[in-house]
Amino acid sequence: MCECCKGQKDIYLPELAVISKRRMLNGTELFLHLEKESGGDWQYTPGQFVEVSVAGIGEAPISISSSPTQKGLELVVRNVGSVTKVIHKMEVGHKVGIRGPYGSTYPIEQAKGEDLVFICGGIGLVPQRSFIRYALDHRSDYGSITVLIGTKCYDMRLYREEIALWQERKDMTVIETIDTAHDCWDGNVGVVTTLIPKIESDLPKSRVLVCGPPVMYKFVLMALAEVGVPDDQIYVNLERRMKCGVGKCGHCQINDKYVCQDGPVFRWSDLATVPEAI
């Protein structure tokens, strides 16, 4: 930084990170493990996101999928835009730029001692995994842990090996479903809301964390209201076009809220009167 900036940090300047592991989770989702080029590690809390940049292409906001109890940063990148397309072609050792972490967090402190219910639709499992892993690493701090996972089709399922390990654990419940039946699948078939009646924990007293595609929220929230979960016990994790990540550029606004700063994790009671939210 030059003289005129007088040591002021440039909020738009990314820091380089090296891809230390990469693997495809399915046909479109790439898992990345990153390490800081300069050494050290990122300070973040489950629920936050980073701006990932490829110099020459641009930046994209990506949820953090790892837990701060792990080393490095794990992201899952869907091959859907110009930046992510280039990231998909990158190999171990290649570098990306990282800004952040930004945004609000899951209630890791407030939820202590309470039952956790994660409702994940598709790629919504990715940011939820951050809190799931955090809770598993602090297992005695939380009550029961239930994870519902809905995926459009068999081939799109994410984190398959990890989910299998979770299913073996006695201290958590994981229930999966896929929207449409498949020859290799003998589990539940139907959308994720059909799993809600299977939850054994006392739902109205649990913290319910919801993340999925835009269309999912309406139905999940209706189902949760029906079984009497109070709005302030529900957390949703929203996607918007967070371009700057620092509350300036205006792209991620939902009415008066900035998803990059007030979100991406919102208490549903704070959003219920925000028409553009869902």
Place this chain on the structure above:
Amino acid sequence: MSVHTVTKEQFKSFVSALIASDRRVVGVQAKGDRFAFDDLKSAQDLRLDYDVTILPPKKYVLPQQENLLTFQVNGQSQSVCHQQKTVLIGVHPYDMAAINQMDMLFSQGEYDVHYMNRRKQITVIACDVARPSPNVFASSMNTATIDHGYDMLVTNIGSSYVVEVATDKGKELLSLMNGARDASQNDLGARKAVWDKNEGWLNQHKLDCKPSFLPKLLEKSYQHPVWEEKARLCYSCGSCNQVCPTCYCFDVQDEVNWDLKTGCRYRAWDGCLLQNFATVAGDHNFRKKRADRFRHRLYRKGKYVPAKIDGQIACVGCGRCITACTAKIANPVEVYNELMKRTEIG
């Protein structure tokens, strides 16, 4: 700090001295039958008698396109610094109010070093409005006059200018102004008369409520039919955003140089009326309907941005959007008055 009086000839010499200095000097000039801020080559070209400029002086604090970083492809990025000292001559009070608001927005929360560096390099010589433009409504928005933000304020009192020096940066320029004498009581009285007049007559469209009432009005108006009625004619061209002195939304893009090894990341003005403003990768548009985008702009001006800047309304009444709108639907006064008529405020 101090108030002086200079003759118009003396002021002209002052502008010539500024142009001769190492500063970049920008001033209002005629452009066809309208006016624009542009680099000033001769004091002769300065037009302090203008009504309104096509674009606001925003383009000097937040340029249409501005480099944020330079980078090596696959490598490190470096911040770009903006170091050119600039004098901006002829900023009207409503535009000054808009710059004051942006100063707050870019420095609060995460400090935007690019905007703030550029802003610190700028010395603003504001000037009071000489005549109303066809669509100005600054009197309705309490921005027909201004008492802070500028480094120097110039008021035409007929035969001469009253020059108020408000900051150290303004004082620095005063040393180039030969012949300035302390303003007399008469001069100050004449300046007050200009202010009183401007507070009344810069009002081609009259807002039926105090601007401070707008957040409360909008709280009750979200489902109002006016959004759909007006937006039916909207071309989603974003002209209202582009000419607005308080719109500051921007897009960020990368550009690679011809060597394919280096490049820059820049930001450029964006507009919430444009169709894909809220579209994410995968083509999901979170504000797909024209009426929703049309409403968003007027909510930002009247409610969302005010909540971030101590209640100041983010419409300063310059009237540029009214002039720029092809469909003639952008007039904020028309919309807000319509809401006043048909909304019940409890």
